[in-house]
Amino acid sequence: MIPRDCVILMDVDGTLVDPRRDAPGGDLRDWFEGWLLARDAEPSHFHTAQNEGVPLDEIVDAAGLSREQFYGDLTRWMSERVEALEGARELIKGASQCARELHLASTNAEIIARAKLAGAGLDPSRFKGLRGGDEILPGGKSSPVFFRALMQRIGVSAEQVIHIGNDATADGLFSSEAGVAQCLLLQPPQPAAVPLESGRVRVFHSLREIIRWFRFSLDP
Numbered sequence: 001m002i003p004r005d006c007v008i009l010m011d012v013d014g015t016l017v018d019p020r021r022d023a024p025g026g027d028l029r030d031w032f033e034g035w036l037l038a039r040d041a042e043p044s045h046f047h048t049a050q051n052e053g054v055p056l057d058e059i060v061d062a063a064g065l066s067r068e069q070f071y072g073d074l075t076r077w078m079s080e081r082v083e084a085l086e087g088a089r090e091l092i093k094g095a096s097q098c099a100r101e102l103h104l105a106s107t108n109a110e111i112i113a114r115a116k117l118a119g120a121g122l123d124p125s126r127f128k129g130l131r132g133g134d135e136i137l138p139g140g141k142s143s144p145v146f147f148r149a150l151m152q153r154i155g156v157s158a159e160q161v162i163h164i165g166n167d168a169t170a171d172g173l174f175s176s177e178a179g180v181a182q183c184l185l186l187q188p189p190q191p192a193a194v195p196l197e198s199g200r201v202r203v204f205h206s207l208r209e210i211i212r213w214f215r216f217s218l219d220p
Contacts, residue, residue, distance in 0.1 A: 007156050008095045009105035009147075009175075011165035012113050012132075015185055015207075016088045017120040023081040028112075031077055032056055039065055053134070057111045071115060078119030087207030091164070092126050094211050105150055105163055106132035107141045107170070129154065141170050147178035164210060176200040183210050 010016060036046050036059070045063040048054055060070045096102055106113050110130045117124045124130060133140040137149040151161060158179030165171025166185040175182045182201045204210045 003160065004098060005100045005160065006098075007101045007103060007154060007161050008099040009103050009150070009161060009163040009180070010092075010095070010127075011163075011167070011171055012104060012106040012108055012116055014166040015164060015171075016085060016092070016122060017082040017116050018085055020081055020083050026081075028077075032059075035070070035073060036063065036065075039063075041065065055109050055111070055135075057109075071111060074111070074115040075118045078115045079121075080119075082116050082120045084120040084122055085207055087211060088120070088122060090211055091207045092122060094214050095164075096126050098214055099162075101128045101154070102126055103129035103150070103154060104132055105141070105147065105165070105175075106130075108132045109135055141174070144174045144177040147175050147180055151178070151180075172201050183213070185210065 033046060041063045045059055048059050048062070056074075057067055057070065060067050092102070104113055104127055108116065109132060113130050113132055114124045131153075136153065137146045140146065147158075147163070151158060161180045162183065163171065163175045163180050164183045164185065165175070166187070168184065168186070172182050172184040180200070184201055184203050185207065186203055186205060202213070204213070
């Protein structure tokens, strides 16, 4: 059963959004460098943008540019490149009805995750926390420690948490090793059989399967 005071964590890429098949080319860092140059940013800020370890919004702030304008332009850029998975809106809505809080557990920094969700037509405001990757833990979502650090930040124990993700290792294995119950979305080409601890991991093949499981598993 799912406790009504649970906290649900969700991945973004491959769980809520996917790349558009007709997406134009272009790398995010290249786009960002062009965005800075178009606004006459100083060369030092342009060179800082080439360092992937520096969050983009911090560079925007340091350059004295509008974070709001940057987010709007980034969201429009993302809208041409990502789309919501079938059932993503219903999943977010259903999860928010049966959980105390929704948080992201993503490899993306907050501003990237927020723009991806909004660009795909999903509502970032449904999530109380959107920070991810290095914002949670240096090295990002690369071990069970990421999930432990995220739970500590939220203020919950593993028994209160359900995670929804699509990567057999970063989501399924690491979350289960952190003691978190996992809804693992496996779609081709990922294998159907994954060597995971069966007690903490449930495998699904569509978001609609997860939605149905929520409806029938909610603690009355």
